Amino acid sequence: MKETKTVSSIEKFILHLHPYKIDSRATKFNRTFGLGGVCALLFIILSITGLLLRFSYIPTVEHAYDSILGLKNNTIFGQFIRNLHHLSGKLMVVVSFLHLLRVYFSQSIFHKRSENWIYGLLMMFLVIASSFTGYLLPWDQLAYWAVTVITQIFEYIPFIGHSLAYAIRGSETVDGNTLLNFYTLHTGIIPLLFIVLMVMHFWLVRKAGGIALPKKEEQDFVDIVPNLVSKEIMVACIVIAGLFLTAAFYDAPLLDQANPLKSPNPSKAPWYFLGAQELLLHLHPFFGAVVIPFATGIFFLGLPFYKYDKINIGVWFNSPLGKKMTIQSSLIAFVFTFILIYLFEHFLHFDLWLASWPSVISTGLIPFLFYIVPVAIYLLFWNKKHKANRTELIMACTSIILSSYICMLLISLLFRGEGMLMIF
Amino acid sequence: MKLNRRKFIKRALITVASVEAFFLLKGSVNKINTSSGTAELFNAGKATAFENNKLYPFLTGQFFLKRFEDGGFLAMSIKCTHLGCIVNTNSKTGGFNCPCHASQFDKYGEVVSAPATRPLDYFPITIEKGELLIDTKKPIKRSSFDKSQLTYA
Ligand code: HEM
Ligand code: FES
Numbered sequence A: 001m002k003e004t005k006t007v008s009s010i011e012k013f014i015l016h017l018h019p020y021k022i023d024s025r026a027t028k029f030n031r032t033f034g035l036g037g038v039c040a041l042l043f044i045i046l047s048i049t050g051l052l053l054r055f056s057y058i059p060t061v062e063h064a065y066d067s068i069l070g071l072k073n074n075t076i077f078g079q080f081i082r083n084l085h086h087l088s089g090k091l092m093v094v095v096s097f098l099h100l101l102r103v104y105f106s107q108s109i110f111h112k113r114s115e116n117w118i119y120g121l122l123m124m125f126l127v128i129a130s131s132f133t134g135y136l137l138p139w140d141q142l143a144y145w146a147v148t149v150i151t152q153i154f155e156y157i158p159f160i161g162h163s164l165a166y167a168i169r170g171s172e173t174v175d176g177n178t179l180l181n182f183y184t185l186h187t188g189i190i191p192l193l194f195i196v197l198m199v200m201h202f203w204l205v206r207k208a209g210g211i212a213l214p215k216k217e218e219q220d221f222v223d224i225v226p227n228l229v230s231k232e233i234m235v236a237c238i239v240i241a242g243l244f245l246t247a248a249f250y251d252a253p254l255l256d257q258a259n260p261l262k263s264p265n266p267s268k269a270p271w272y273f274l275g276a277q278e279l280l281l282h283l284h285p286f287f288g289a290v291v292i293p294f295a296t297g298i299f300f301l302g303l304p305f306y307k308y309d310k311i312n313i314g315v316w317f318n319s320p321l322g323k324k325m326t327i328q329s330s331l332i333a334f335v336f337t338f339i340l341i342y343l344f345e346h347f348l349h350f351d352l353w354l355a356s357w358p359s360v361i362s363t364g365l366i367p368f369l370f371y372i373v374p375v376a377i378y379l380l381f382w383n384k385k386h387k388a389n390r391t392e393l394i395m396a397c398t399s400i401i402l403s404s405y406i407c408m409l410l411i412s413l414l415f416r417g418e419g420m421l422m423i424f
Numbered sequence B: 001m002k003l004n005r006r007k008f009i010k011r012a013l014i015t016v017a018s019v020e021a022f023f024l025l026k027g028s029v030n031k032i033n034t035s036s037g038t039a040e041l042f043n044a045g046k047a048t049a050f051e052n053n054k055l056y057p058f059l060t061g062q063f064f065l066k067r068f069e070d071g072g073f074l075a076m077s078i079k080c081t082h083l084g085c086i087v088n089t090n091s092k093t094g095g096f097n098c099p100c101h102a103s104q105f106d107k108y109g110e111v112v113s114a115p116a117t118r119p120l121d122y123f124p125i126t127i128e129k130g131e132l133l134i135d136t137k138k139p140i141k142r143s144s145f146d147k148s149q150l151t152y153a
Helices: A002-017 A035-054 A064-074 A078-105 A111-136 A141-154 A161-169 A176-207 A229-249 A271-282 A285-305 A320-346 A359-386 A390-414 B005-029
Strands: A021-023 A221-223 B042-046 B054-058 B063-067 B073-077 B111-113 B125-128 B131-134
Touching (some): A035 A078, A035 A176, A035 A229, A064 A078, A078 A229, A078 A390, A111 A141, A111 A176, A111 A271, A111 A285, A141 A161, A141 A176, A141 A271, A161 A176, A271 A285, A271 A320, A285 A359, A320 A359, A320 A390, A359 A390, B042 B054, B063 B131
Antiparallel strands (some): A021 A221, B042 B131, B054 B063, B063 B073, B125 B131
């Protein structure tokens, strides 16, 4: 009789996460794509592999790199666990971003869900913060210079920039203090914050009455076990199998030990920050590191709260016009950003032509206007010609911002070689 | 929303507590400065040992020592002012190139090619008993080169 008791207590635990019965439409895979669940699964995998890695890792400048080598050569499955941690971390960034896209474009962030959007953005920030703090720990050339470059970006923020960068590094340059700071954040503070925020996040999903669905007269309720739970288990199995298989063949990179006297050529930021680094190549830091990041941050935090004309909760892209606009504006923004960067790289040299002007204008305001004005005209065109309402226009704005970022990220990742010059 | 006495006191208390908490936290995560209290200067040796119009890299001190035609010394930081990579000397131009994002600097450390926006920082030099002492703890930012930055023996 013991057997049935354990099964039923697991079932009971599941019922703390899910209600007994839910709308059958909520169990459809293409409602959530299981993305939130995959994030939660990845968090668990990262916690377990991370705890194992902590048994070998030594957070000092002298021993960090050697401890990773030791892990690779002397620990059984050491390299495999490191690969698994590395891959899950990468995947977590991608999947939380996709999850963000899913909840936004399926219009699931309004009214009682707006609070959860804020918690979600906080977690997105934490995902990136974990990834970034973890990046430094191997103390190889890749880690050292990526962190140098990023903390140096903070220095461009007026007034508080230097003290902020100093607080993050714990020092004037990246050194043992930085390593200790990052280690504490990466293996202590951030995971704890995650647990608190995730509990809030799940509770708020249930408090909002489950995931968002379009309004409908008749609802068809089904049991959670097995209808939803079986699908969740299936997705989890596929993700785990995929990760294990990849980790067996793909090794997490490890370059030479960090050398503060020699910068590799090129020195790139971690891949998810490459869009920001690309921006900084073309724009004066006042725009690239201050105006644009802050404006974008505030725009995203405010997304559930603007005055909208017509919100269709749970409806993908709000309306057929919204869908058309989202797809078209994403594509156009991608191509436009690409062309603009190409022109600035090879033809438009305002820094030389307007050398006597203050650089905030010649390399800041002017390139900024080159981007903003066509985008504004494009949005105006949708508004006048197709009677796009506010909701659809704001959605197009979001698509344009995200698509431009992805475009810059890919350019920096794929098309920049030595000296960060474009390879064509 | 009207602010009555209760609300005002509550908010004032919360503000004071947050400011206090901020400073407590800041103080408790601060690290001790491990370098010894007295400022140590980097001794580069006899001034007469350096030839005019030549560049001497001091990687351990993180600076390039340049002696110009007129005998003036300038100690420039090896860190690119864009995002902190280590610049390389360019033997053709006598200036410096950054490997990270292709900034270029001339022999005075001024920007020849963006994305860097200001010249390489420089360190104060003092001369005592004919020896050059460089204060590598105090990089000085500048917006352009001028003669007052040079030190003469
Ligand atoms: C560690 C990261 C995260 C985890 C573990 C997580 C987990 C979940 C789960 C399991 C759900 C239920 C529905 C689904 O699977 O899609 C959900 C819903 C939701 N998430 Fe997340 N999430 C994370 C990050 C984020 C981020 C980055 C955002 C956006 C900024 C976000 C915003 C939301 C919102 C608004 C909902 C409600 C959607 C609805 O009601 O349909 N979450 N999350
Ligand atoms: S760090 Fe030197 S050009 Fe960017």
